[in-house]
Each structure stands twice: as C-alpha cells, then as structure tokens.
Amino acid sequence: xxxLEHVGRYSILxxxxxxLPQKWKLFFKQTVKEVEKLGANSLPITFIISLFMxxxxxxxxxxxxxxxxxxxxxxxxxxxxxxxxEFCSSILCLILAGKVGSNIASEIGTMRIxxxxxxxxxxxVNSANYIILPKITGFVLxxxxxxxxxxxxxxxxxxxxxxxTDLITPATYIYGIxxxxxxxxxxxxxxxxxxxxxxxASVSSYYGYYAYGGxxxxxxxxxxxxxxxxxxxxxLNVILTKILLS
Amino acid sequence: xxxxxxxxxxFDQNEVLKGISTVFETGKTNLIIGQSxxxxxxxxxxxxxxxxxxxxxxxxxxxxxxxxGQKERxxxxxxxxxxxxxxALFDSLTVEENVLFPLRMFSELxxxxxxxxxxxxxxxxxxxxxxxxFPSEISGGMQKRAAIARAISLNPKYLFCDEPxxxxxxxxxxxxxxxxxxxxxxxxxxxxxxxxxxNSVVTMGEKIIFIYQGDKEWEGCKEDLFxxxxxxxxxxxxxxKFFQKNTENAFKE
Numbered sequence: 001x002x003x004l005e006h007v008g009r010y011s012i013l014x015x016x017x018x019x020l021p022q023k024w025k026l027f028f029k030q031t032v033k034e035v036e037k038l039g040a041n042s043l044p045i046t047f048i049i050s051l052f053m054x055x056x057x058x059x060x061x062x063x064x065x066x067x068x069x070x071x072x073x074x075x076x077x078x079x080x081x082x083x084x085x086e087f088c089s090s091i092l093c094l095i096l097a098g099k100v101g102s103n104i105a106s107e108i109g110t111m112r113i114x115x116x117x118x119x120x121x122x123x124x125v126n127s128a129n130y131i132i133l134p135k136i137t138g139f140v141l142x143x144x145x146x147x148x149x150x151x152x153x154x155x156x157x158x159x160x161x162x163x164x165t166d167l168i169t170p171a172t173y174i175y176g177i178x179x180x181x182x183x184x185x186x187x188x189x190x191x192x193x194x195x196x197x198x199x200x201a202s203v204s205s206y207y208g209y210y211a212y213g214g215x216x217x218x219x220x221x222x223x224x225x226x227x228x229x230x231x232x233x234x235x236l237n238v239i240l241t242k243i244l245l246s
Numbered sequence: 247x248x249x250x251x252x253x254x255x256x257f258d259q260n261e262v263l264k265g266i267s268t269v270f271e272t273g274k275t276n277l278i279i280g281q282s283x284x285x286x287x288x289x290x291x292x293x294x295x296x297x298x299x300x301x302x303x304x305x306x307x308x309x310x311x312x313x314x315g316q317k318e319r320x321x322x323x324x325x326x327x328x329x330x331x332x333x334a335l336f337d338s339l340t341v342e343e344n345v346l347f348p349l350r351m352f353s354e355l356x357x358x359x360x361x362x363x364x365x366x367x368x369x370x371x372x373x374x375x376x377x378x379x380f381p382s383e384i385s386g387g388m389q390k391r392a393a394i395a396r397a398i399s400l401n402p403k404y405l406f407c408d409e410p411x412x413x414x415x416x417x418x419x420x421x422x423x424x425x426x427x428x429x430x431x432x433x434x435x436x437x438x439x440x441x442x443x444x445n446s447v448v449t450m451g452e453k454i455i456f457i458y459q460g461d462k463e464w465e466g467c468k469e470d471l472f473x474x475x476x477x478x479x480x481x482x483x484x485x486x487k488f489f490q491k492n493t494e495n496a497f498k499e
Contacts, residue, residue: 022351023350023351026350026351110337111336111337114332114334114337115330115331115332115334116334116335116336116337118296118330118334119328119330119334119336121296122294122295122296122323122326122328123323123324123326123347123348123351123352124319124320124321124322124323124324124351124352125351
C-alpha cells in the first residue's frame with residue numbers, strides 16, 4: 001500500500017471518528033477510562049524517566065563546561081531549558097509513542113481480528129467514533145499534565161544531584177533554574193505535546209483499526225504504529241520548532 | 247424474510263459468489279452449508295452488509311438494501327442480531343455489560359429496565375449468576391450463549407450465526423443448536439446459519455442451501471438432504487462414514 005492510500009484511509013477514519021458521539025454519556029464514561037489507562041498510568045514511567053534524565057543532564061552539563069568564564073549557575077539554566085524545550089515534549093512523547101501507541105494499536109487490533117469491531121458495525125454503532133474518539137480525547141487532555149509532571153520531576157532529578165554530589169551547590173542550581181526564565185518555553189512545550197499526543201493516539205488507532213489476520217499481524221500493526229508515530233513526531237518537531245520559536 | 251437476487255462478489259480476479267438467488271424464510275432456521283472456501287462467509291457478510299456485493303440485490307422483507315439511505319441502514323441494523331464464530335464479546339465488559347451494550351446504544355428504556363431486559367436475556371439462554379464475570383473467565387459454550395443473549399437483547403427480526411458450533415464439544419453444540427431453534431420460533435425471526443457441521447444440519451436444517459465454489463448447487467430441507475441426487479452435495483454430506491452407514495441402514499429399513 002502506498003503513502004497516498006494510507007493518507008486517504010487515515011483521513012476517512014478520522015472523518016468517521018470525529019463525528020458526534022451516538023451516546024454522550026457512554027462517550028464521557030469511555031473518555032474517563034482512557035484518561036486513566038493512557039494518561040494516569042503513564043505517570044510512574046514519566047516520573048522515573050524524567051527524574052533520571054534530569055539528574056544525568058545536570059551531571060553531564062557540569063562535566064562538559066570547561067570554560068571558567070561561564071558562571072556555575074549555567075548548569076541549572078541549561079538543564080531547565082533542555083527539559084522545557086525538548087525532553088518534556090518531544091523525547092517524552094517518543095517514549096510514550098512506545099508505551100501508549102503500542103497499547104492502543106494492539107487493543108484495537110485485537111478487537112478487529114476477534115470480530116468485536118464487526119459486531120459493533122453490525123449493531124449500527126459507529127465503531128471508529130466509539131473506540132477511537134475517547135482514546136484521542138483522553139490522551140490529548142491528559143498530556144499537558146504529563147508534560148508538567150515531567151518538567152517537575154526532571155528539575156527535581158537535577159536538584160538531587162546538587163544535594164548528593166559536589167558538582168554544583170543546591171543554591172546555585174536553584175538560582176540557575178530560575179535565571180532568565182522564559183514562560184513561552186512552557187507553552188511551546190505544551191503546544192507541541194498536544195499535537196504529538198494526537199499523532200500518537202490517531203496513528204496507533206489507524207494501524208490497529210485496519211489490522212487483519214492473526215496475532216502476528218496485531219504485533220506488526222503495533223510495531224508500525226510505534227515506528228510511524230515516532231517518525232511523524234520527529235518530522236513535526238522540526239516544523240513546530242521553526243513555527244513556534246522563530 | 248430475506249430475498250437474495252443474483253448476488254455476485256469478486257476479490258480482484260477471484261469470483262467468490264457467482265450469482266446466488268434464494269429466499270430465507272421467517273420463523274425458520276435457514277442454513278448455508280458448503281466446504282471451507284466455498285463462499286459461505288462472504289455470502290453471509292454480504293447479507294449483513296459488512297461487504298457490498300458487486301451486483302445483485304438483498305431484500306429485507308421487501309426493503310431493498312441497495313436503495314436504503316444511511317439512516318435507513320442504521321435503523322435496519324438495529325433489527326439484526328449476529329452470533330460470530332468466536333462470539334466477539336467485548337473483552338473489557340462483563341457478560342451483563344455486553345448484553346447491555348446494544349440496549350445502552352439504541353434502547354429508549356430507562357436504566358433499570360435495560361438491566362432487567364439484559365438479565366432476562368441472560369436467563370433465557372441459561373446464564374444465571376455470571377452477570378459480573380468477564381468473557382475470558384467463562385467457557386466457550388457460555389460465551390456463545392452470552393453472544394446469543396446480546397444478539398436477541400433488542401428483539402431482532404433477523405438473526406445471523408456464523409458457524410455457531412465451532413470449537414464446542416458435541417453436547418454443548420446440540421444445546422446451542424436447540425437454543426437457536428427455540429429463540430427463532432419464540433421471536434419469529436429469520437435466522438440464517440452458516441455451518442459445515444453435519445450434526446447441526448440434520449438438527450436445524452428447515453431450509454438449506456448448499457454452496458459449491460460460489461454457486462448455489464442445491465436447495466432443500468433436512469428431510470431431502472440424504473436423498474438428493476446431487477453428486478457434489480452427496481460428496482459433502484457423506485464425507486463422514488457415520489452418515490454413509492446410517493443412511494445405508496435407513497434405506498435398507
């Protein structure tokens with residue numbers, strides 16, 4: 001199947017998905033479930049990754065600054081800006097593309113091959129709308145919270161390094177992370193993450209929804225979902241950075 | 247009643263259905279039989295609208311499916327019940343929630359009555375006290391029963407079953423067959439069953455069509471089945487030595 005066919009099928013699926021829910025009550029109920037499953041359940045992994053990455057960033061920045069003219073608070077500043085600008089949006093979303101994307105694609109793919117989606121279609125239920133819309137809505141709504149949580153955990157990781165090592169003093173680190181703070185960087189990160197969350201949820205749903213065959217094919221759909229979401233995130237990252245930061 | 251008029255369906259160069267016409271009668275268990283790969287499932291999928299035939303027409307009680315608008319098709323779908331080969335129960339929902347699902351989507355009943363109706367359907371198929379269990383926690387036979395309960399929850403006019411006995415032991419298979427026959431009479435439905443299980447054929451075959459390589463090769467009922475003069479049908483029916491022997495004995499008697 002060529003790229004144009006994929007784009008066409010994806011567009012048709014999104015058209016079916018973004019119609020008004022047949023039952024609003026069920027839609028809200030499903031969305032809350034998805035917020036818990038895709039969003040809240042990602043809090044622990046976000047905590048672990050962000051904490052350690054924040055710690056490593058602080059250490060590496062300190063170890064690589066050799067110029068004596070650079071003030072020591074630069075370590076905090078660089079850690080903060082790296083976290084805000086790239087890690088907490090792009091890198092976190094790449095990691096979540098693996099966790100959430102494979103979860104969505106395998107769940108919907110299994111529903112497809114076990115004829116659960118066919119069962120909904122026969123009943124007259126808009127299966128794309130019923131299954132996919134709550135996933136996209138739930139994940140897009142929760143991602144800003146994950147990003148802010150990641151920023152907080154990353155900065156705390158750096159702070160632990162300042163407490164536990166003699167690379168930088170806690171006071172200098174705290175000064176550094178507050179120095180020349182640009183609030184737009186937070187908004188920039190949030191905007192990017194919302195778009196990336198949409199890409200992860202919709203592309204993974206697409207691969208799951210059109211899965212066919214057996215368990216092996218669900219695995220393939222899951223892999224394709226993660227790979228293609230990641231590629232799209234990386235490509236869009238360049239475009240969004242150009243638009244939002246220039 | 248469902249009438250098929252000259253149904254054709256191809257996939258690329260492969261012509262799977264070669265002009266099938268027949269009538270499935272109301273209140274009867276209508277069987278589509280044939281070997282694997284003969285086109286039974288494609289025909290069933292065309293009838294329920296999961297596949298669009300290349301040509302030909304399907305009439306649901308004289309309503310032409312091809313001429314229906316989107317709204318009419320959606321309304322028609324609420325009149326259909328389907329029992330899938332693998333049951334197709336929703337994994338994330340309990341047995342009761344599965345039966346409640348179509349009611350929640352389409353019924354105007356209040357919540358209490360919906361639950362009452364779902365429990366009535368589950369009781370009707372002999373599934374008491376497993377309301378809160380998940381499909382993965384119950385046996386294959388119970389899953390089939392739950393799927394039947396879900397299919398009849400909205401009082402459908404048409405019931406479709408795709409190989410309802412696959413993966414079941416003979417005793418459970420008979421019980422499922424009897425259940426399908428009973429509810430067909432009880433709800434006065436047009437039931438179409440896709441099967442290659444000869445036990446089901448001799449139990450339920452009030453109307454049988456035999457498909458061979460995409461063509462309708464024979465049409466009749468279970469009483470005519472063993473006396474038919476169709477070579478391809480005989481090959482299919484008497485593939486089992488058990489049927490050969492019993493029919494020979496019946497003829498001798």
